[in-house]
Amino acid sequence: MGQEKKLVEAITPMDQDFAQWYTDVVKKAELVDYSGVRGCMVLRPLGYAIWENIQKGLDARFKATGHENVYMPMFIPESLLQKEKDHVEGFAPEVAWVTHGGEEELTERLCVRPTSETVFCDHYARVIHSYRDLPKLYNQWCSVVRWEKTTRPFLRTMEFLWQEGHTMHETAEEAIEETERMLNVYADFCEEELAIPVIKGQKTDKEKFAGAEATYTIEALMHDGKALQSGTSHYFGDGFARAFGITFTGRDNTLQTPYETSWGMSTRIIGAIIMTHGDDSGLVLPPAIAPTQVIIVPIAQHKPGVLDKAAQLEERLQTVCRVKTDASEQSPGWKFAEYEMKGVPLRLEIGPKDIEKDQCVVVRRDNREKIFVPLSELEQRIPELLKAVHDGMYQKALDRRESMTYSVAGGMDEMIEAAATRPGFIKAAWCGDLACEEALKEKAGVTSRCMPFEQEHISDTCVCCGKPAKKTVIWGKAY
Amino acid sequence: MGQEKKLVEAITPMDQDFAQWYTDVVKKAELVDYSGVRGCMVLRPLGYAIWENIQKGLDARFKATGHENVYMPMFIPESLLQKEKDHVEGFAPEVAWVTHGGEEELTERLCVRPTSETVFCDHYARVIHSYRDLPKLYNQWCSVVRWEKTTRPFLRTMEFLWQEGHTMHETAEEAIEETERMLNVYADFCEEELAIPVIKGQKTDKEKFAGAEATYTIEALMHDGKALQSGTSHYFGDGFARAFGITFTGRDNTLQTPYETSWGMSTRIIGAIIMTHGDDSGLVLPPAIAPTQVIIVPIAQHKPGVLDKAAQLEERLQTVCRVKTDASEQSPGWKFAEYEMKGVPLRLEIGPKDIEKDQCVVVRRDNREKIFVPLSELEQRIPELLKAVHDGMYQKALDRRESMTYSVAGGMDEMIEAAATRPGFIKAAWCGDLACEEALKEKAGVTSRCMPFEQEHISDTCVCCGKPAKKTVIWGKAY
Numbered sequence: 002m003g004q005e006k007k008l009v010e011a012i013t014p015m016d017q018d019f020a021q022w023y024t025d026v027v028k029k030a031e032l033v034d035y036s037g038v039r040g041c042m043v044l045r046p047l048g049y050a051i052w053e054n055i056q057k058g059l060d061a062r063f064k065a066t067g068h069e070n071v072y073m074p075m076f077i078p079e080s081l082l083q084k085e086k087d088h089v090e091g092f093a094p095e096v097a098w099v100t101h102g103g104e105e106e107l108t109e110r111l112c113v114r115p116t117s118e119t120v121f122c123d124h125y126a127r128v129i130h131s132y133r134d135l136p137k138l139y140n141q142w143c144s145v146v147r148w149e150k151t152t153r154p155f156l157r158t159m160e161f162l163w164q165e166g167h168t169m170h171e172t173a174e175e176a177i178e179e180t181e182r183m184l185n186v187y188a189d190f191c192e193e194e195l196a197i198p199v200i201k202g203q204k205t206d207k208e209k210f211a212g213a214e215a216t217y218t219i220e221a222l223m224h225d226g227k228a229l230q231s232g233t234s235h236y237f238g239d240g241f242a243r244a245f246g247i248t249f250t251g252r253d254n255t256l257q258t259p260y261e262t263s264w265g266m267s268t269r270i271i272g273a274i275i276m277t278h279g280d281d282s283g284l285v286l287p288p289a290i291a292p293t294q295v296i297i298v299p300i301a302q303h304k305p306g307v308l309d310k311a312a313q314l315e316e317r318l319q320t321v322c323r324v325k326t327d328a329s330e331q332s333p334g335w336k337f338a339e340y341e342m343k344g345v346p347l348r349l350e351i352g353p354k355d356i357e358k359d360q361c362v363v364v365r366r367d368n369r370e371k372i373f374v375p376l377s378e379l380e381q382r383i384p385e386l387l388k389a390v391h392d393g394m395y396q397k398a399l400d401r402r403e404s405m406t407y408s409v410a411g412g413m414d415e416m417i418e419a420a421a422t423r424p425g426f427i428k429a430a431w432c433g434d435l436a437c438e439e440a441l442k443e444k445a446g447v448t449s450r451c452m453p454f455e456q457e458h459i460s461d462t463c464v465c466c467g468k469p470a471k472k473t474v475i476w477g478k479a480y
Numbered sequence: 481m482g483q484e485k486k487l488v489e490a491i492t493p494m495d496q497d498f499a500q501w502y503t504d505v506v507k508k509a510e511l512v513d514y515s516g517v518r519g520c521m522v523l524r525p526l527g528y529a530i531w532e533n534i535q536k537g538l539d540a541r542f543k544a545t546g547h548e549n550v551y552m553p554m555f556i557p558e559s560l561l562q563k564e565k566d567h568v569e570g571f572a573p574e575v576a577w578v579t580h581g582g583e584e585e586l587t588e589r590l591c592v593r594p595t596s597e598t599v600f601c602d603h604y605a606r607v608i609h610s611y612r613d614l615p616k617l618y619n620q621w622c623s624v625v626r627w628e629k630t631t632r633p634f635l636r637t638m639e640f641l642w643q644e645g646h647t648m649h650e651t652a653e654e655a656i657e658e659t660e661r662m663l664n665v666y667a668d669f670c671e672e673e674l675a676i677p678v679i680k681g682q683k684t685d686k687e688k689f690a691g692a693e694a695t696y697t698i699e700a701l702m703h704d705g706k707a708l709q710s711g712t713s714h715y716f717g718d719g720f721a722r723a724f725g726i727t728f729t730g731r732d733n734t735l736q737t738p739y740e741t742s743w744g745m746s747t748r749i750i751g752a753i754i755m756t757h758g759d760d761s762g763l764v765l766p767p768a769i770a771p772t773q774v775i776i777v778p779i780a781q782h783k784p785g786v787l788d789k790a791a792q793l794e795e796r797l798q799t800v801c802r803v804k805t806d807a808s809e810q811s812p813g814w815k816f817a818e819y820e821m822k823g824v825p826l827r828l829e830i831g832p833k834d835i836e837k838d839q840c841v842v843v844r845r846d847n848r849e850k851i852f853v854p855l856s857e858l859e860q861r862i863p864e865l866l867k868a869v870h871d872g873m874y875q876k877a878l879d880r881r882e883s884m885t886y887s888v889a890g891g892m893d894e895m896i897e898a899a900a901t902r903p904g905f906i907k908a909a910w911c912g913d914l915a916c917e918e919a920l921k922e923k924a925g926v927t928s929r930c931m932p933f934e935q936e937h938i939s940d941t942c943v944c945c946g947k948p949a950k951k952t953v954i955w956g957k958a959y
Contacts, residue, residue: 041553074520102627148581
C-alpha cells in the first residue's frame with residue numbers, strides 16, 4: 002500500500018527545480034536517509050552497493066599500479082595536526098574535536114581525521130630508513146569528518162566515505178609521476194566505468210589543497226551547468242616530510258628527505274553520477290557499477306509457465322551479468338517505474354506472448370529503446386546491450402558538456418554577461434594573479450575549476466585585467 | 481643491512497614469555513605499528529590484507545544469507561545513546577565525546593560509536609511501516625571506538641575495525657533463528673577458513689551484551705590456555721524497538737513491535753589467529769586468508785635459467801593460488817626466516833638441481849614437512865597441499881584444545897586448585913546464581929566463557945555453593 006503510493010508521487014522535474022529534483026532522486030531511489038545527526042547521512046542498501054562497486058573498481062586499479070591498503074587511526078592529536086603550518090590552517094576550522102574519553106577530560110584534544118597526511122607521515126617517519134624502503138605506496142578506505150555549515154547528500158556531508166592514497170618517493174620526479182598516474186587512474190575510471198567525461202588539469206594556488214605544492218583535478222559538468230570536482234591528486238614536494246622529520250639513507254649514503262603525494266576520491270562521486278546521468282524518471286546507473294544490471298519483470302505472471310521461464314532466464318543470465326527478477330505482486334507498471342527510479346540499466350520483460358515467440362523485450366534505461374531479443378541469443382546480446390548503454394550514456398554526457406562549454410575572449414563585461422546567462426564551463430585567459438581570480442569570483446560569480454593540461458589559445462590577455470595572459474583557465478560555478 | 485639484522489634478532493620463545501612472544505610477532509611480522517595516539521594501532525599492509533580476506537569471506541557468507549550492507553553515521557547524539565537504559569549504562573563509561581566542531585561548542589555532545597544499535601534503530605523507526613518491510617537484514621563494515629585503559633594490538637584497542645549486523649524481524653521466533661544462524665556463520669567461518677575450532681554457547685546474564693536478552697558466543701582457546709571470545713550474536717527481544725518507538729502494521733492489521741538482533745566480529749579475530757596457530761618462528765596463517773599462500777624462493781638465482789623458471793612457475797600457479805616470488809638479493813636463508821615470520825603457508829624452492837630433475841621442493845609452514853613435487857603436477861598438488869595445511873592446522877589446534885579442556889566435578893577447593901595449576905577450559909556445573917559466578921571470579925580467577933549448546937553432565941551440584949546445578953558452564957581465564 003505504502004509502495005503503490007509511489008507511482009502517483011512523481012518527482013520534481015529537473016527543469017522546474019534542479020536542487021529539488023536531486024533531493025527527490027536521492028530519497029525516492031532510496032540511496033540515503035537523513036540521520037538524526039546534523040549533516041550526516043545514512044547510506045541505504047542501494048547507495049552503499051553503488052559505493053561497494055566503485056570501491057571494487059578503484060581498488061583493482063590501485064593494486065594494479067602497485068599500491069597496498071593499510072588502516073590508520075581516525076584520531077589525530079592536536080600537536081600532530083599542527084606540524085605542517087599550511088595544512089593546519091586549512092583544516093583546523095572544520096574539524097570535530099574529541100575532548101573527553103569516558104568520564105575523563107583528555108590532556109590533549111584529538112581531532113577526528115579530516116584527511117590523514119599527518120598520521121601517514123607520523124608512521125612513515127618510523128618505517129622509512131633506507132632508499133630500499135621506498136617507494137611506499139599506501140592507500141586507505143575510511144570515513145572522514147569535516148565540520149560543514151550547510152550539507153547535501155553525497156555532495157557535502159559532515160562525514161563521508163573515501164579513499165586516500167599517501168605515497169613517499171626517493172625523488173621529486175618519481176613523486177610527480179605518481180601524482181599524474183593517479184589522476185589518470187581517476188580519469189580512466191570515471192570515463193570507463195562511470196561514463197562521466199572529465200577534464201584533467203591543475204588547480205590554481207588559491208584552489209589547491211592545504212599544504213600541497215600542486216593539486217591536479219578532474220572536473221565534470223553536471224546537468225545544470227555546474228562543475229563537480231570529482232577526484233584530486235596532490236604533489237607535496239618534501240614539505241610534509243621535512244615537517245615530520247622523515248629521512249632516509251640514499252643510494253650515495255647521504256641522508257635525504259623523501260617526496261610525497263596524496264590523492265582521493267569520495268562518495269561525492271555518487272552525486273556526480275546522479276547529476277550527470279539522471280533524468281525526470283530518476284536515477285540512471287552506469288552498467289559497470291549498477292548493483293543490478295538487468296531486472297527481469299514477468300508479464301501476466303499468474304499465467305502458467307511465466308514465472309518458470311523468468312527463473313530460467315535469470316539463471317542463464319547470472320553467468321554474464323548481475324541480474325534479479327521481481328516476482329512480487331506489484332503490477333508491471335509499478336515495477337517499471339520502480340526500477341527506472343532506481344536506475345537499473347536494462348529491463349527484461351517476459352510474458353506469454355514472448356514465450357510463444359521464443360523472445361523477450363529488453364528496454365534500455367538510458368534512451369528507453371525497446372529491443373526484441375531471441376531467447377537463444379540472450380547471453381550474447383545482454384552484455385552487448387550493457388556496453389551500448391555505457392557508450393550511449395558517455396556520449397550523451399560528452400555532447401551535453403561540449404554544448405555547454407564556450408570561450409570568452411573579451412573582457413570582464415563579456416565574462417559577467419556570459420556567467421550570468423549561459424551555465425557551463427567558460428574558457429578564458431588569465432594573467433596568473435590572485436587578485437584577478439578573486440575579482441572573477443566577486444563580479445562574475447565563477448571560480449577557477451582548473452588550468453587544463455590541454456591548453457588552448459583563447460586570448461593573449463587576461464579576461465579580468467587585460468595584462469598578458471599566462472594560462473587558459475576553465476571557469477565555472479561549482480558544487 | 482637493516483633487514484639482514486632481523487635474522488639474528490630472534491623473537492622471544494612462547495614458553496619463556498607468551499605476552500612478549502605475541503608482541504614480538506605482531507611487530508616483526510609487520511602486522512601493526514603503534515601510533516602516536518594512545519591505544520590506537522596502524523594496520524600495516526600485511527595486517528590489513530589479512531583483514532581484507534576476512535572481510536571477503538564473511539561478507540560472502542552474509543550476502544548468501546540475504547544480508548545487505550549499509551553505512552550509518554559514526555556520531556551518536558548523547559540523547560540517542562540514552563534511549564535504551566541498559567545500553568547506555570554499559571557503554572557510556574567507555575566512549576569518546578566530541579564536544580566541539582571547528583571553533584564552536586556543540587549544544588549536544590556526540591559520542592563516537594562504540595556500537596550502532598541506537599543509530600540503526602533510529603533509522604529503522606523511519607523506514608519500517610508494514611510487515612512487508614520486514615525482515616530488515618543490514619550489516620555494516622566500519623571502525624568503532626571504546627575508551628580502554630589498557631590496550632594490546634588486535635586484542636583490545638581504542639579504535640578497531642569490525643562488522644556489525646543489525647536485523648529486525650516480524651516475530652521473536654524469526655529473530656532467535658537469525659541470532660542462531662549468524663552464530664553458526666561465525667563458527668563455520670572460524671573452522672572452515674581460519675582453522676580455529678570454537679565452542680558455541682550462550683553467555684550468562686553477567687557476561688551478556690548491554691541491552692540484550694540473550695548473547696550467543698563462540699569461544700576459542702589460545703596457546704597459553706586463555707580463552708578468546710571470537711564472535712557474538714545477540715537477541716534483543718523488542719526492548720530497543722520499544723525504546724525507539726519502532727512499530728509496523730502486521731498481517732492482521734494491528735500495530736506491532738518488531739524483534740531485533742545484532743552480531744559482530746572484529747579485528748580481534750586476528751589476535752586469535754596469531755595465538756592459535758603461531759609458533760616460535762612467527763606467524764602461521766590459515767591458507768584461506770593468507771594474502772600470499774605460496775612464496776617462491778629461487779635457489780642460486782644467479783645461475784642461468786633459475787629466475788626464468790621461477791617466473792614460469794609463478795605464472796602457472798597464479799591460476800590456482802595467491803603466489804609471489806622473492807627474487808631480491810637477500811640470501812635464501814634470510815628469505816626462509818622472513819616468510820616463516822610472516823606465516824606464508826607454503827614455500828616453494830627452485831634451484832638448478834631441481835630444474836634438472838623437473839621438480840621443486842615445497843615446505844609446509846605448519847609442520848615444516850618437505851615435499852618433492854614434480855613440476856608437471858604443480859597446479860594439482862599445490863591446492864591439495866594448501867588444503868592439507870588447513871586441515872593440519874585445524875587438527876593441531878583441536879588436539880591442543882582437547883588436551884587443555886577438563887572437568888571439575890568437586891567443589892570450590894578443587895576449582896581453585898585447577899584454575900591455578902592447569903590453564904585451559906574448565907567444565908563445571910553451576911546453579912545459575914550471580915553470586916556464585918562472582919565468587920568464582922574472585923576466588924578462582926575464572927569467568928564464565930559460555931553455557932555450551934552441547935550440554936554435558938559434570939555434576940548435580942554447583943561447583944561453588946553445592947546447590948542443585950542448572951547448567952554446565954565452561955570457565956576460564958580470558959583475553
